[in-house]
Amino acid sequence: MLLRVVTVAGDATGEAELARALSLRDDVDLLFRCVDRVELLASLRSDPIDALVSVGLPTWLDREITDEARARGIASLGVASNDMDRTLMQRLGITLVEAAPGAIVAWALAPGEGPMAPVRMPVGAKRGRLLAVWGSKGSPGRTTIAVELAAQLALQDDATLLIDADSYGGDVAQMLGVTEDLPTILWAAKLAAKDELDAGRFAIDLRRAGKAGPVLMPGLTRSELWPDVSAHAWRRVLETATSEFSFVVADVGFCVEPATDLYTGDDGRNRMARSTLECADRVVAVFRADPIGIKNFLRATDQLLDLVSRERLLVVANRVRDKEQRQVAELIRTNLGIRPVAYVPDRPAQHHRAILSGESLTRSAPGCDAAAAVRAVATAVAPAAKPSGFLSRLVSR
Ligand SMILES: Nc1ncnc2c1ncn2[C@@H]1O[C@H](COP(=O)(O)OP(=O)(O)O)[C@@H](O)[C@H]1O
Ligand SMILES: [Mg+2]
Incomplete structure (x- = not known):
């Protein structure tokens, strides 16, 4: 199965690295790399997407976007590098995953199972x-x-x-x-x-x-x-x-x-x-x-x-x-x-x-x-x- 992915750049460097790795894989079709809210909403509404992967969390990625994705059966995945992004992604209903492309494919094919089951972060455990x-x-x-x-x-x-x-x-x-x-x-x-x-x-x-x-x-x-x-x-x-x-x-x-x-x-x-x-x-x-x-x-x-x-x-x-x-x-x-x-x-x-x-x-x-x-x-x-x-x-x- 070919996994159709759109990436979102919250952290531009991290997203560029992941996009490069995804584009090298045979089982992934990287449709679009998104840096803009309006473009992303338009793409969710018109493109045949399986998964949206946000690397870091741009300030414009909000519940309207994750709701739109959910309504269309598109998985919302997130790669977070700090506690705040992790907390916010979880609140938005984004599943936390590791940055490895193989792991993203594995998650998308068998959600909730295998090596890429959602990462459960101890939200609040280390924070005031x-x-x-x-x-x-x-x-x-x-x-x-x-x-x-x-x-x-x-x-x-x-x-x-x-x-x-x-x-x-x-x-x-x-x-x-x-x-x-x-x-x-x-x-x-x-x-x-x-x-x-x-x-x-x-x-x-x-x-x-x-x-x-x-x-x-x-x-x-x-x-x-x-x-x-x-x-x-x-x-x-x-x-x-x-x-x-x-x-x-x-x-x-x-x-x-x-x-x-x-x-x-x-x-x-x-x-x-x-x-x-x-x-x-x-x-x-x-x-x-x-x-x-x-x-x-x-x-x-x-x-x-x-x-x-x-x-x-x-x-x-x-x-x-x-x-x-x-x-x-x-x-x-x-x-x-x-x-x-x-x-x-x-x-x-x-x-x-x-x-x-x-x-x-x-x-x-x-x-x-x-x-x-x-x-x-x-x-x-x-x-x-x-x-x-x-x-x-x-x-x-
Ligand atoms: N429980 C209270 N009893 C009497 N006066 C109060 C009480 N709580 C606030 N005030 C008074 O109401 C005014 C507005 O309070 P403030 O905390 O500045 O409101 P806000 O931040 O919502 O604008 C202040 O003069 C404050 O002293
Ligand atoms: Mg006040």
């Missing part, structure tokens, strides 16, 4: 946990919950990093009272793009928020700088951060609309949020527990659920008024089929004081009911966290 904090428009309290969650996790494990990834204008540094110029996500993205972001750089350049607080990576100083964080660099930032920290909490802002640029498939201003949500081990979805907040949240969850499976979702009700918890719980359960994991009470005066003092409630008022509610979120995302002492030499600001 990436926790994305999202919420719909209307300031439901994403940044507040992200700051408090990171502060709670930092008490358990000092290798906790808080990243401001809101491409529409982040407030994390201001909320923590940081006034000095610290390295931002732009700094991290630039180093990551050159493969120069590592534990040493984190230790030398970043600072903790307070003595026992999380290590802080502030956001864009001007929101129009978002184009400087490329899709590739952002993935590398997340990959490096999760390989060096036990917990990485990212405030991803509100907007998760997919790409409008069909040609490149690039998600533009929303790419940081979308790729963080796709990679996250858990997504903390925050809503403001009043009629407008609940409406905005339920409308926006359609788009969220295109990116995040329900099992990874933890819903948090924020600004819950006294005696309304049961009503809020019932509304969310009926409309979304998920119960909130925590109900953070509406405490404007406490939050106002915390912002003025530049400290989290977790640190300034650990005994208050709002801090206790966020502790429930920390327990839900990190049930068995163990202290590591890692990066403890980072000085406080």
